[in-house]
Amino acid sequence: MSVVPSSLLPASAVPAFRGRIGRDAASGHYAVPYRYRLHVAPSTPGCLRIAVTHALLGLDDTLPLTVLTETPDTPDGGYAALRPLYEASAHLYDGPAAAPVLSDGWTGRIVSTHVPDILRDLALRFRGDGPDLLPSARRREIDAIADLCERSVNRAAQRAGELGIDGEAAHRDPLTVLFSALGRLERRLARGPYVLGDAPTAADVHVWVTLVQLDTVHRWHLDAAAMDRVAGHPALWAYAQRLAARPEFARNLDIDAVLRHHRAHCRGREAAGAAIRIVDWSAGPS
Known part of the structure; x- marks a missing residue:
C-alpha cells in the first residue's frame, strides 16, 4: 500500500491511501468475505457512488458498510470513528480522518481512501454473483x-x-x-x-x-x-x-x-x- 505523507500535503488535504485488492493471497489484499469494511458518508458524491455500487453488487453480507453522518464530528473536518484507522495506517498522522475508507479488519488499517480505486475493486474483486458493472x-x-x-x-x-x-x-x-x-x-x-x-x-x-x-x-x-x-x-x-x-x-x-x-x-x-x-x-x- 502507498500513502502520500501528510507532511507533503496542504494542511486541508487528506493523504491518498492507494492500496488495491488483488486477485489472490500473493497480492496481500485479496477479496475475502468479512475481512473488509467500507465507511462512507453518502451525502458526498464519491461516497454515494460507492454506496450505490455496493448495493447493486449485493455485498451487504460479505463486505459490511458503515454509514457515517453527513457532517464530520471533529474540528478538522474528519470523523472520530475513523481516527484509529488513520493513526494505525500513517505514522504520527495528524490530518482529518475523512471518508470514504476501505479498511482491513485483519490488520486494523486502511486499504484505500481513493474513490475510483474503491469503485473498480468493488466491481472487479468483490462482484460475486452481482451484475458486471465493468464489462x-x-x-x-x-x-x-x-x-x-x-x-x-x-x-x-x-x-x-x-x-x-x-x-x-x-x-x-x-x-x-x-x-x-x-x-x-x-x-x-x-x-x-x-x-x-x-x-x-x-x-x-x-x-x-x-x-x-x-x-x-x-x-x-x-x-x-x-x-x-x-x-x-x-x-x-x-x-x-x-x-x-x-x-x-x-x-x-x-x-x-x-x-x-x-x-x-x-x-x-x-x-x-x-x-x-x-x-x-x-x-x-x-
Missing part, C-alpha cells in the same frame, strides 16, 4: 462517461454558478459545456434504458449521482433560465426518476443530508433556479 469491452466508454460527468457537468455547473453572479455573459461558456454534455447523455438514454444499453454498468452510477448533484446542489446557484434548459431533457430525467425508485439507489440517498452537507460547506449566493426541482428523489421504490 471489459466497455471500460473505455465507462471511463469517458465518468470524465464527462465530472468535467462537463459537475465542474461546468459549479463554474457557471460561481460566474453567474457577475452577469449572463460571464457564465455562457460553462453553460454551453454543461448543455452539450446533457445533450449527449439525453441522446444515449433516448436509445435504451441504461447509459450503455440494456443493463446497468458503472456508467449509470456516475450519471445518476451526477444528476442528483445537479438537481439538489448546483441548482441553488443557477438562474431560472438555466434550470429550465437543464430540465428540458426528458429521457435523462425520466431515467433519473426510474433509478431513484430502485432500492439499491433509494436506500442510499438522503436528500436532506445532501442539502445539509452542501449548506455547511457552500458560501455561494442563492439564485432563482433554486426554486426549480426536477425529480422527486424521495419517492422511493414503487
Whole structure:
C-alpha cells in the first residue's frame, strides 16, 4: 500500500491511501468475505457512488458498510470513528480522518481512501454473483462517461454558478459545456434504458449521482433560465426518476443530508433556479 505523507500535503488535504485488492493471497489484499469494511458518508458524491455500487453488487453480507453522518464530528473536518484507522495506517498522522475508507479488519488499517480505486475493486474483486458493472469491452466508454460527468457537468455547473453572479455573459461558456454534455447523455438514454444499453454498468452510477448533484446542489446557484434548459431533457430525467425508485439507489440517498452537507460547506449566493426541482428523489421504490 502507498500513502502520500501528510507532511507533503496542504494542511486541508487528506493523504491518498492507494492500496488495491488483488486477485489472490500473493497480492496481500485479496477479496475475502468479512475481512473488509467500507465507511462512507453518502451525502458526498464519491461516497454515494460507492454506496450505490455496493448495493447493486449485493455485498451487504460479505463486505459490511458503515454509514457515517453527513457532517464530520471533529474540528478538522474528519470523523472520530475513523481516527484509529488513520493513526494505525500513517505514522504520527495528524490530518482529518475523512471518508470514504476501505479498511482491513485483519490488520486494523486502511486499504484505500481513493474513490475510483474503491469503485473498480468493488466491481472487479468483490462482484460475486452481482451484475458486471465493468464489462471489459466497455471500460473505455465507462471511463469517458465518468470524465464527462465530472468535467462537463459537475465542474461546468459549479463554474457557471460561481460566474453567474457577475452577469449572463460571464457564465455562457460553462453553460454551453454543461448543455452539450446533457445533450449527449439525453441522446444515449433516448436509445435504451441504461447509459450503455440494456443493463446497468458503472456508467449509470456516475450519471445518476451526477444528476442528483445537479438537481439538489448546483441548482441553488443557477438562474431560472438555466434550470429550465437543464430540465428540458426528458429521457435523462425520466431515467433519473426510474433509478431513484430502485432500492439499491433509494436506500442510499438522503436528500436532506445532501442539502445539509452542501449548506455547511457552500458560501455561494442563492439564485432563482433554486426554486426549480426536477425529480422527486424521495419517492422511493414503487
